[in-house]
Structures are given as structure tokens and as C-alpha cells.
Amino acid sequence: MENQIPHEAELIERIGWLIRLRWLAVLGTGSAIALSWLLFPGALPLLPLIAVTAAIALYNSQFRLYNRNLMLGPAGMPRLRQAQRFACIQILLDLVALAILLHFSGGVENPMAVFFVFHTIIASILLSRTISFVMGTVAAALFAAMTGLEATGVLQHYHLPMLGDAEPYRMTGYLLAVTGTMALTLWLVAYMTSSITVRLRQRDRELLQSHQASLAKSRQLEVLNERLRRIDAERTRFLTLVTHELRAPINTIHTSMELVLSGYLPPEKVRGVLKRLMERTEELSDLVSDLLRLARAREEASRDEQLAAVQSADVLQSVVELMKAEADSKDIFLSVDVAPDLAPVQAHPDRLKLVWTNLLSNALKYTEPGGIVAVSLKQTPQHVVGIVRDTGIGIPPEDQDRIFEEFYRAENARTASPVGTGVGLAIVKRLIENWGGEIRLESEAGLGSKFVVRLPRADVGTTEEA
Numbered sequence: 001m002e003n004q005i006p007h008e009a010e011l012i013e014r015i016g017w018l019i020r021l022r023w024l025a026v027l028g029t030g031s032a033i034a035l036s037w038l039l040f041p042g043a044l045p046l047l048p049l050i051a052v053t054a055a056i057a058l059y060n061s062q063f064r065l066y067n068r069n070l071m072l073g074p075a076g077m078p079r080l081r082q083a084q085r086f087a088c089i090q091i092l093l094d095l096v097a098l099a100i101l102l103h104f105s106g107g108v109e110n111p112m113a114v115f116f117v118f119h120t121i122i123a124s125i126l127l128s129r130t131i132s133f134v135m136g137t138v139a140a141a142l143f144a145a146m147t148g149l150e151a152t153g154v155l156q157h158y159h160l161p162m163l164g165d166a167e168p169y170r171m172t173g174y175l176l177a178v179t180g181t182m183a184l185t186l187w188l189v190a191y192m193t194s195s196i197t198v199r200l201r202q203r204d205r206e207l208l209q210s211h212q213a214s215l216a217k218s219r220q221l222e223v224l225n226e227r228l229r230r231i232d233a234e235r236t237r238f239l240t241l242v243t244h245e246l247r248a249p250i251n252t253i254h255t256s257m258e259l260v261l262s263g264y265l266p267p268e269k270v271r272g273v274l275k276r277l278m279e280r281t282e283e284l285s286d287l288v289s290d291l292l293r294l295a296r297a298r299e300e301a302s303r304d305e306q307l308a309a310v311q312s313a314d315v316l317q318s319v320v321e322l323m324k325a326e327a328d329s330k331d332i333f334l335s336v337d338v339a340p341d342l343a344p345v346q347a348h349p350d351r352l353k354l355v356w357t358n359l360l361s362n363a364l365k366y367t368e369p370g371g372i373v374a375v376s377l378k379q380t381p382q383h384v385v386g387i388v389r390d391t392g393i394g395i396p397p398e399d400q401d402r403i404f405e406e407f408y409r410a411e412n413a414r415t416a417s418p419v420g421t422g423v424g425l426a427i428v429k430r431l432i433e434n435w436g437g438e439i440r441l442e443s444e445a446g447l448g449s450k451f452v453v454r455l456p457r458a459d460v461g462t463t464e465e466a
């Protein structure tokens with residue numbers, strides 16, 4: 001019942017309260033009857049008074065049982081409607097019982113007639129404004145009927161000896177004034193109480209709405225917070241990795257420089273050390289460039305960059321041209337197979353060049369002389385698919401999930417080529433995913449690797465491929 005308005009949920013509780021209150025009324029009525037019998041024996045008809053009080057006690061015990069079933073029933077609106085009907089029946093029965101009790105205990109003479117007001121108030125608090133007016137009118141009608149029937153002699157009038165003269169019950173002017181005042185009081189009570197109740201309910205509703213709105217907001221904030229936490233954790237991890245990766249070459253450079261500057265190094269070895277120094281500096285420079293590219297790829301992921309329609313075949317051809325010399329120098333056969341009339345892809349031209357360069361230079365780097373590197377491009381209804389295959393050292397199964405992580409290098413790659421930052425594939429993956437594409441790897445250690453890149457075509461929508 002999360003969305004139930006508080007006063008509706010309260011109704012069911014309040015009915016229990018009404019039932020408990022009625023036990024008090026039974027007790028009070030019983031005591032009043034006993035007292036009147038002690039003080040003025042024979043003045044009031046005991047039997048009907050006791051009978052009505054017993055009837056109230058009887059129906060109240062039935063209500064108690066029914067109310068328990070209502071509380072245990074399934075949650076939701078039907079139970080609420082049942083509860084409203086249940087409250088109406090109780091109030092009506094109480095009004096009738098009160099009218100009968102009044103009739104046998106002095107009628108219009110009995111000041112307890114004001115008790116009719118209580119039920120009108122209860123109806124205004126628990127039920128709708130219309131129902132509270134109906135209840136007020138029923139109470140006024142019962143009162144008028146009782147006084148009218150007694151005045152006309154249809155019903156016997158029982159005089160209350162302790163409260164003075166018996167005559168006013170027959171005085172038309174007095175009776176009209178009393179019943180008129182009673183009716184007016186009941187309607188006014190119904191009006192005033194229900195006005196306050198309506199406003200309170202409105203406020204309840206508004207409070208509930210704003211509570212729900214703030215709950216939704218705080219859920220949104222939680223999600224955002226979680227995202228920020230993850231980004232922050234990833235950034236910290238990245239910073240730690242970067243610092244770690246930068247430290248090694250810087251340390252080597254520092255030690256080499258110290259060695260040269262110390263003057264203890266034989267002159268014939270100085271050149272060798274300086275050469276190592278140079279290589280380390282180049283490595284460091286490569287690493288810094290890779291890091292810059294990675295940072296840019298990460299940043300691109302966070303903003304919605306406008307992508308262009310790029311001819312991936314043209315970009316690939318330009319990269320192959322640049323790589324040819326390296327392939328020849330390593331005696332690697334480089335084959336290119338591009339399907340005709342390829343659709344453009346959604347990407348960034350410079351970065352797409354970086355993707356092919358990384359994949360091709362890895363293939364050349366990790367392939368032994370005499371091996372083969374084959375590149376192909378074809379298209380499917382939604383994507384352009386590029387495949388870079390080599391007959392190189394391959395990637396062991398335990399490393400395959402990790403090679404797209406920043407700075408991760410497989411052990412066999414470290415042995416085959418000490419030079420490498422382990423950042424290239426992380427950049428490639430990020431870029432491709434930024435463009436809505438994906439990269440997949442198939443490899444067997446010792447036999448070679450195959451990288452499959454799927455890029456969304458720029459000439460079709462972004463719907464999923466069957």
C-alpha cells in the first residue's frame with residue numbers, strides 16, 4: 001500500500017478506534033441506566049433501555065470480528081471501499097440506537113441529544129463531505145421524528161423527573177426551536193469539520209506527492225553518486241598505473257645519467273650508456289604520447305562528439321602504405337583485401353587511423369620474420385567489419401581478457417618485444433566503443449591472432465542487426 005494516501009490507510013485503523021469507543025459508550029449507558037434506576041426507581045422503562053444497550057454491545061462484538069477480517073484481508077482499494085461502507089453502517093446503527101435510547105430516556109428533555117454531534121464529526125473525519133452531510137441530516141431527521149412522534153402522541157413520552165417540567169415536549173414552538181437548532185448544529189458541524197478534513201487531506205496528498213518526488217530524486221542522486229564513485233575509483237587506479245609505468249624509465253634514465261656524471265665510467269662505455277639513455281627517453285616519449293591519446297579517448301567518451309562519415313578503406317590504405325616498409329624490412333608478407341563500394345563508417349578520421357595503425361603495428365611487432373599479416377574489410381547490413389590477422393606469437397588464453405586493459409602486456413609479448421607500453425589496445429577499444437562499435441579477439445598462443453573490429457555504418461540507423 002505504498003501509494004495509499006495516509007488518511008485512507010488511517011480509516012481502517014480509525015474503525016478499530018470507533019469500536020473501542022463504543023465499548024466505552026456501552027459502559028457509560030449501562031452506568032447511566034443503573035444510576036437513574038437507583039435515584040428514580042420506576043421513572044424510566046428499564047427493559048427497553050437495557051435491550052438497546054445490549055443490542056449495541058452485540059453489534060459491536062460482531063463489528064470487532066468483522067474488522068479483524070478486514071485488517072487481515074488482501075491489501076488495496078477493494079478493502080478500502082469495504083472499510084468505508086463498514087464505517088457508514090456503524091454510524092447509521094449508532095444514530096438509530098441513540099435515537100431509541102433518547103426516546104426511552106426523556107426524548108427532547110434529555111440533554112444527551114448532543115451526542116448526535118459526535119457521529120457527524122466522526123463521519124466528517126473518516127468519510128467524505130457528502131457522507132458527513134447525509135449523516136448529519138439522518139441524525140437531525142431521527143431527532144425530529146422522535147420529538148414529533150412523541151409530541152403527537154404516536155409514541156409514548158417518558159418524562160425525566162430529575163430535569164424539571166414534563167410539558168415542553170408538547171410545546172410546538174419549543175420543539176421547533178430545539179429540532180431546528182439540532183439540525184443547524186449538525187449541518188454546521190458537518191460543514192466545519194469536513195472543511196478542515198478536506199484541507200488536511202489535500203495537504204496529506206501534497207505531502208505524499210512531494211515525499212514520492214523526493215524519493216525518486218534521491219534514487220537518481222544515488223545512481224549518479226555511484227557513477228561518480230566508479231569514475232573516481234577508475235581514475236585513481238589509472239593514476240597509480242601511470243605513476244608506476246613512468247617510474248621505471250625515469251629511474252633508468254636517472255641511474256644512467258648518474259653513472260655518466262660520476263666520471264668513473266671508462267670513455268669507451270659512455271657511448272653505450274648514452275645510447276641506452278636515448279632509447280629510454282624515446283620509450284618515455286612514446287609512453288607519454290600514448291597516455292595523451294588515451295586521455296583524449298577517455299575524454300571523448302564523456303562528451304557527445306559529432307562523428308563524421310569516414311571512408312574506412314581509404315584510411316586503412318594510407319596506414320598500409322606507411323607500414324609496408326616495416327613489413328618488408330621484417331620479411332613479413334602483408335596482404336590487403338578490401339571489398340568494393342564499402343559504406344562509410346561513423347567515426348573520427350584521425351582516430352580511425354590510430355586504430356588501424358595500432359592493430360597493424362602490433363601484428364607486425366608480434367610476428368616472426370617470414371610470417372603473414374592479412375588485413376581485410378567487408379560490410380554487413382549494419383556494420384563495416386575490419387579484420388587484422390597474423391601468424392605471430394598469439395595470445396595465451398589467460399591473457400586474452402586483459403590485453404585491452406591499460407598497461408597490460410602478456411608475458412610472451414614482453415619476451416618477444418621488450419619495447420611496448422601496453423596502452424595501444426586500451427585506446428583502440430575505447431575509441432571503437434565511443435563510436436558504437438566493438439572489437440573482438442580470437443587467438444591461439446604460438447599460432448597467431450585475429451582482431452575483428454565492427455564499426456557502425458554511417459548510411460544506416462543504429463538499429464540492432466538480426
Ligand code: ADP
Pocket residue numbers: 358362363364366390392393394395403404408409410411413414419420421422423424425426448449
Ligand atoms: P603494446 O603492444 O605496446 O604492448 P598494446 O596495448 O598494443 O601494447 O597491446 C597489449 C598487449 O596485447 C601486448 O603487450 C601483447 O601482449 C598483446 N597483443 C596485442 N596485439 C598482439 C598481436 N598481434 N599478437 C600477439 N599479442 C598481441
